[in-house]
Amino acid sequence: MNNNAIEKLQYNEIKEMLKSFCVSGLGKNLIDKLTPESNMKIVKTRLQETSEGRNILDIYSYVPLEGISNINKFIEKIEKGMVLECDELNSFSDFFRGCTKIKQFMINKEDLAPLLSSYSNSIVDFKSIEDEINLSIKGNRVDSSASKELKRIRRLIDVTEEKIEEKLSKFLKNDSNKKYIQEFFISKRNGRYTIPIKSSYKNFVEGSIVESSSKGTTIFMEPKAIGKLSQELIVLKSDEAIEEYQILATLTGIILEKIKDIKINKELIAQYDMIFSKAKYSKSIKGIEPKINNYGYIKLIKCKHPLLRGNVVPLDFEVGDNYRTLIITGPNAGGKTVVLKTLGLLTLLVQSGIHIEGEKGSEIAIFDKIFVDIGDDQSLENALSTFSSHMKNLSAIMKESNRNTLLLFDEIGSGTEPSEGAALAISILEEFYHMGCITVATTHYGEIKRFSEKHSDFENAAMKFNKETLEPLYKLVIGKAGNSNAIWISRKMGISEKVLERAQNYMKKREYNFNLVKESKVKKASFDEQETNKENFYEYKKGDKVLLLDYNYSGIVYEEIDENNNLKIFVNNDILEVNYKRIKLEIKASNLYPEDYDLNTIFQEYKERKLEKDIKRGSKKALKKIQKEIKKHYI
Structure with a gap:
């Protein structure tokens, strides 16, 4: 789909809203990759998924997707031959538990959601691996029950540490040592048991210096009396680390053996997360699944732009049946551009399997391509450059369009001399029409409206406005061109009827009055003024x-x-x-x-x-x- 249309129609802002409904990074990643689809079969499937998800949410307030971890980076680590850490294995355990929950939840939902329920049949049960991880890992640490050897090593470590503490306690209680000791407690430094010794007595105590205090007044020493036990403890700790690594490697290997099925589960869980995020969004806007077709017919009944807030006037719209090109006229700030953006964005959403806010009976056509030419930053200063950029855009669109293309043009032909701009716009619209495109365009040019009135496959539409208050009503009326709002506004502002009638006549006939002003209406210089002017003039x-x-x-x-x-x-x-x-x-x-x-x-x-x-x-x-x-x- 055209990137300019994606950006101009604010499609990505809706994707961000969908991501807020996801419960895992898996679903969010899938939404990041989501794009409108032009294949009719795929669009039908996407919409059915969303509708079935909505059916479930309308009855069940909870779908058990919470707690599922994003395991993508851990899968990459395994495939690189690396061993997982305890917390990473716990993430797999959470993922396996989540797969089991969603499988059990979906398996009896055939009546509500036959398609979504069928997806659960492909979810593989990894309960045995989940149990193995939970048995071996407790609180991000390899548990002693993970293997007999680990349990034996840790028992020996406990016994050795008890002996060390016993000997150090005797050292602290010995009266002959009291004058050397800075503080009477056992301190563990760099994994070794030490006693705080006054730095001035470090040469009076047999043992190894492990560390000193920041001020240098205290030396942390490992007394010679526990030297042998400390070496034994170091060996035991090394044996413990080796055994823990082997247990982690074994668990990682078990996961690697099932990595293909795990990836399938991951894709299914990501799909469920994305589908239910669409369903949650649908529920939040009271969305509907519109009818779809592949022959260019669009009918919107009381539909709303999903990003507008407040008291939004719903849109009734139709194109592609009795006419293939619609020309919309109306006052500035009257909602013409909003009509284009609503039509374009709703089409993109439906082609992405996302429900829209509207009433049943609404219908959206599935297009191969959608192009927009909507200029939001027009000014008198850059009118030429604005016109040039519009023409460049239209030229590119013309090269890429086909008979299954939706075109949305805002103020087509504007930015240049009106008669030339109108003629050019008509010719461009005519060319797109003969290419088979569905086109919706806004304009202020009366010449385009008159062409649309005469062409049997073109239609006019107007944005209504209150003639008394001069306020736009943001309501589209198809089948009529907009009245001359400039005349109405001028009449309300007090311009004389004679002037307005003459203006309307000029609009219809293009015949202008070139009579010169009457002599009686021209003020002449008096005799005194003429003499004064002569006196003041210097040759x-x-x-x-x-x-x-x-x-x-x-x-x-x-x-x-x-x-x-x-x-x-x-x-x-x-x-x-x-x-x-x-x-x-x-x-x-x-x-x-x-x-x-x-x-x-x-x-x-x-x-x-x-x-x-x-x-x-x-x-x-x-x-x-x-x-x-x-x-x-x-x-």
Whole structure:
């Protein structure tokens, strides 16, 4: 299934909800791998499993799946030739006990859940291995009863430890030793029995130093009197470890011999956990199993989007029977996009064997592919890029679609010039229609609505809104295009009826009024205002120093005002063309230069530099000017 559709329709959020109903990591791992299925037979089986699980939960409040451990990593360890620890063997014991419980629970549920009950027949009973583990392991420790040899070794260990403690007690009670002893108790350090001795007397006591205190004031010594017994204890402890390892290895080997059947049990238990998580989810939403088909017909009766909260308006919807393409119109924030997402997500869920919230009689088609083009982040600033990304997405969808494809398009053709966008959208919808796709699209374009009205296999639908309060009702009405909500809203906001009627006429006929405003409506300047304007207007002369208002620095008038009311201003060795309203006189030329001063000398350097620059770039005009000067000089 298309990953973009999975993400846009929030399919994975439903999977997270399902995982919360699981009781083991086995079921959660299976849900992580869950994807919508397009095979009709598999979808039917998945839905039947969920429905049978729901039947059981409706009668029994408890399904004995609790306590089942995720044994995947322990199976991997065994297959690598490693020996399991006590706690890992206990996990297998818990798993075997859980298998037995669920087998016993399901075996007499044929009437309620024939399919789920039949799965229990494949569960293998490992009661003997479970008992063997429980006999040998007690409280994450190999029990003495696990073998006669282990029991013998541990008895000898107990006897040896008693002898050591007896000798050490005598050492502590001996008056001649009291001055050496820091504290009068037996301390076990690094598995060896010691007495705390004052560090200053360490050379006065025969024995081995095992450890010293952090401050160095106390030395923990193993007296010579227990040296032989300590060596015996070390050997016995080694024998104990070897025997424990052999017992753990034997238990691990027993499990390895049955690893194939254990894996089958594991898969069955994981399936049960996932199926009952779907059933628990169904019960929590009062879900139903809809009818399914493979020919593109969808009918939703009072269905709801599973992620919406609060007072959600249920959706009634139909496509794929009398029409194969549905065009939805309506106000912004009126629920058009929610319709698309509800339809898409419910289809994905059903193809995953998950119940939906709705009423009996609802029907979902099983599709090979589902594609969506839903843009949630549109803005004026990125309108072009939004349109481009939509077109790129639609192009990719067109290459991959087939006759068993569901298409969900939000605001198709938007993000560009309306008439061009509408024409393009119609052509795209038409192409998908002839490919055999089932298409649901939202739009604001009236041209698309009109096309849909005329096409026998297209249908219009509208999102209703309250004309009095101007609030959306989030209800879809199939069979009619949306009214002009803009006209209704404008009327409620007080726009005159004459203006609204003219707007409606423009919408229908596309014939506009180009009459000019009446002379009586145009305010003219009075005689006094005209005289004042004449007085205020200054005719700038070449050489005048002016302030450029937009840049806040000065320049010299190079060419006087032209027919467009623009002047050329010499600024920073360059010429700028500026409207006379964007400059302000600073000093008149007559006040800057002497009478009969040649103003052309001011700009001579600029003209020469400009000519040189034009020659370098190969300007034909500059070359002609030079040729003209040469002829003038020699003729």
